[in-house]
Amino acid sequence: MPKLKKVWIADDDESIRFVLKKGLIDAGFNVSVFEDGNEVVNQLDIEKPHVLLTDLKMPGRDGMDLLDTFKSEHSNIPVIMMTAHSDLETTVDAFENGAWDYIAKPFDINDAISKISKALEQKKIRSKKVISDEEIHLEKGRIIGKSPAMQDLFNSIGKLSHSSSTVLLVGESGTGKELVAQAIYEHSDRAEKKLISLNMADIPIELLESELFGYEKGAFAGADHKKIGRFEQAHNATLFLDEIGDMPYETQTRILRVLSSGEFYRIGGSDPVKVDVRIIAATNQNLNDKVSSGAFREDLFHRLNVIRIALPALRERKEDIPLLTNYFFEKFSEEIGSESKILSSEVEELFSKLIWPGNVLQLQNLCHSLTVLSSGQEIQTSDLPNDLMLQKRGPEMNWNDLLEIWAAEKLSKGDDHLLNSTIPIFERTMIKVAMKATKGKKSEAANLLGWGRNTLARKMNELDL
DSSP states (O other), rough: OOOOOOEEEEEEHHHHHHHHHHHHHHHHHHEEEEEHHHHHHHTTTOOOOOOEEEEOOOOSHHHHHHHHHHHHTTTTTTTTEESOOOOHHHHHHHHHHHHOEEESSSSOOHHHHHHHHHHHHHHHHOOOOOOOSSEOOOOSOEEEESSSSHHHHHHHHHHTTTTOEEEEOOTTTTSHHHHHHHHHTSSSTTSSSSEHHHHHHHHOOHHHHHHHOBOOOOOOTTOOOOOOOOHTTTTTTTEEEEEGGOOOOHHHHHHHHHHHHHHOBBBBBSSOEOOOEEEEESSSSHHHHHHHHSSHHHHHHHHHHHHHEEEEOOOGEEEGHHHHHHHHHHHHHHHHTTTOOOOOHHHHHTTBOOOTTTTHHHHHHHHHHHHHOHHHHHHEEGGGOGGGGGGBGGGGGOOOHHHHHHHHHHTTHHHHHHHHHHHHHHHHHHHHHHHHTTTTTTHHHHHTOOOOOHHHHHHHHHOOO
């Protein structure tokens, strides 16, 4: 009978140890639990595990200390980090120091079992980078998130840290593709070189190729000097091509040639220019559809679609909205020297129901506007733009929502005595619907409305029906 694989669990939380031990024993593992890192190190003198699950934050010898010990003395044993914190830097540090993977708390026991099983299938620990904690500080901005979707994104960024593979970022406008590209670059082996960026949608078609590939002196009228293009600037570095779905077909052909051969010609040049460039591309368009319609080269699509990372829309990570609003309010209040705003419970609930077509960028702009224009510290529904609630999903928008929008618009225009106009509208609508349902039979319509026939007749007379 084969021996059970030994899994060690190090966590100062007794409930975590209990849940993991029970679940892993039921899954067929030999499990030992430890309250801190010192107990783990002491036990290593007696036996060795096949895999270690360790909490990142523990009193005394913590998870990072254990990771260092295993990396230097037992590098063939996979270490999986567990953490309730989720910032990119901490997770990246863990991957850089040899962590096999990580599990964000609260976790699903089946997910933990799956990751342990995958770790046990490996003969060696691969050198990877991980991600944890709530906030990620970058040079040009900040990625924030503790939702499962963002944890997956952080994990992907970490795993790319030792790779120079081409990356395709896909996601709706406002999801933060530029920030993710920046993060991938900053945690790559090419971070010592500058990140070169170009937004395809910002450059006129007639200038795009000269921006990408440069030109020789005298190549055309007005070319009185040699220009170095973005590809050449990004030699041995990283080139971020944003909005590639807007790239002209002719330019696609030239870029394909660079990606295939690693060389290109400046406009007007006769000598090839050799480059080693890591490409990160991004789009908010469906490139599969553009390939099908013939607007995007299929061979270029496959060259770019090596590692694909999908960025979640804000409506897919609504648990991050409070974190994001708090960050934006603090940021903008500091800029103007005011007290940071907070959301009322009603507004926070409303935000969770919106579809946010502009995603995080839309939320950021709204927080900026509220910081500048709202007089009170606590943001109420009356502080919000009137069109904001129109962004609710169709199936989620009921008559209460529509009435709320109507009332807010009336009040914003200075109207008062709303019930005097609202109740007749409500009654007229209900009567029309009931009469239509009963094909004009007043007795049946009155019954549907919960009125007597005389009441219905009186109301119809009052409302001129």
